[in-house]
Amino acid sequence: MAQNDEPLTGPELDYGPAGDADATRVVRAGLPEERPYEPPLPGPVFAAHYHLPGEVEGAPYAYGRDSNPTWTGLERAIGELECPGDERTEVVAFASGMGAISAVLLSQLRPGDVAVLPSDGYNLLASLRERLEGFGVEVRTAPTGRDAQLAELDGAKLLWIETPSNPGLDVCDIARLAEAAHAGGTLVAVDNTLATPLGQRPLHLGADLSVASGTKALTGHGDVLLGYVACRDAELAASVRAWRKTVGAIPGPMEAWLAHRSLATLDIRTQRQAGNALAVAEALLSREEVSDVRHPGLPGDPSHTLAARQMSRYGCVVSFTLPDREFADRFLSAVRLVGDATSFGGVRSTAERRGRWGGDEVPEGFVRLSVGVEDAADLVRDVRHALDTAANGTAPG
Template identity: 50%
Template sequence: MSDLGDGTRVVRGGDEPVAPGAPLRPSPVFAAPYHLGEDPYATDFYARPGHPTLRVLERAVGDLDGGECLVFATGMAAISAAVLAVAGAGDRVVVPSDGYYQTRAFGEGELTRFGIEVQQVPTLRIAEVAARGDLDGAAFVLLETPSNPELDVCDIAAVARATQAAGAVLAVDNTTATPLGQRPLDLGADLVLAADTKALTGHSDLLMGHVTASRSERGQQLHTRLKAWRDRTGNGPGAFDAWLAHRSLSTLDLRLARQATTAAAVADLLADHPAATGVRWPGRPGDPSYELASRQMLRMNGVVSATLADEAAVHALVRASDLWLAATSFGGVHSTVDRRAQWGGDAVAEGFVRFSCGIEDTADLVADLTRALDTLV
């Protein structure tokens, strides 16, 4: 389906061949064990290593990413599987120092316990570090671009060339961009992963993650290793969550389009308003990441960041707003505000805010946010 448009692929991805009388989207298959035949491995036999509802979702997401997909119970389950399927005691893993803070916590709290060295590099410096050859000897390199929450963009192709030369596996956390906004496998990455809890499923009602391996020989070896890891650790999702994710995927193209339109308007509003500073959105001309994002990304996302005066200003903004809700996570249909310093994992100011633009009317969201911002000055 790679020759079809985004809207068609997200609606039709993973579909079975048309059969008269069959539903357009099959219901989830609720089963743990299945009836066995003479050859127990010839059909489904137990849901932990895979089940029919999961396979159609993996086909759909794999088609969007351009590789072979494995779905996991959460985004962190996907990240931990990708790392631990590759790295072992004595290996070095490189992670972004300014990416999702739980990834760093996983490295510091768990990987080091298993004798894995964890090196942290800022998103904006990793291409430079790679060019110097400082990735030599690393087993696994993780990028997150655009980074969460500061929205810096890294040159995936440049880092991919360096990791290939160094013999390291390159994985890209594509949560913010989604497969419609960026295709890291096409740029040379070995793995692409995401927390599908966020924009990919987009309705804030399930937890999920995935890892997609490239279709290269090395990518297929990684896929086999990851599949064995998931089967043995039991990190796959159940049938209902897989069905919800596949259902929600159908609207991804439409949701991203509205969210990006709103994000552009919100970024302009914040940049011109005296209550906000340090506005970041990779799609805005003048943003430090704009030039690279314009070349590397296929479309922009719906997340904007900015800094208000302090913690009190963020609380006042939420109280004054009717449409912007205080909530963590991002990429959902509701527009939300998240003061990142409250979680203690990001090196940001107390008033740093991640705005996640939902799918409400852009004009309504801008008008409401304008009124709320005006109360701060």
């Protein structure tokens, strides 16, 4: 089992032009040049408008819906993590992950176009599918596992990949899918929320766009709603940025500042969470009342071989199935170090019976567990105790 303070196996770390590893890069990403008596990370800029003499064209800041210095710092920082050393990378920050996802799909697709989406992805993709079909877009779906989306690419304008998938944690081969898609002129977008830029770099693997909810592991404290789109094509970035301006899906300056502040601990947090998640997953494997344990870091997981090739750490999420809804509810009532909450990626462990939301094709006893940065032995002990309590048919009052 990997130790909490050791990186999991995977591709070698990418080094920037100064020879900085990820652990160093995240601490300084997007920071301005140091100036005497100034803070290393300037505070949030609250502005609806700016002093704007002369012509508008070329002005770095003109109106608060268009741009903000606090966004600029965050976007620069994320770009340095998504594609270290590549100055072509542009990032567009949004008010939420769904804002970022919607911006890509709705800015790139027109009536008559074909989009290929995962059938097992984030459950709000179903709502977006209905919206797209209402606009005259043909939407095809296929599961993430076994690169099943390959069979649906013919004539597609855009391929949307989610790997690892949420909540099932299947993995697909980004490079293989991107190569096949580009051969037919298809644009490729990857939802990289679960992996983060330190766990997986879709643009390096051939994707045109890397999209994520910064609400999750990127910021990691459960106090920010945020999303972003990263790409290396200026025209593509401009179209996404224009969509943000048109619909007003802009991040608040305080949220952007909190997100930038949180990036400094991204390496430490995600390393520990990945190790903790593997420890919890291994403990779950030994329980006879638990089935279908999934985590890409498990050597026996169906996705492990592929994940080890394209991911440098395997994420904080573990999924598993308990005998029924009642058993799962008793388990969630009995854990003490794991909060019953949706979302994932936070420093505090959370879990939920995913079927309570509807929309995900999962058993009633399916649990998605987001593992935090608590002590691994304490988490394993708590999970085992909660399983014992649930198996005895009791739950704390």
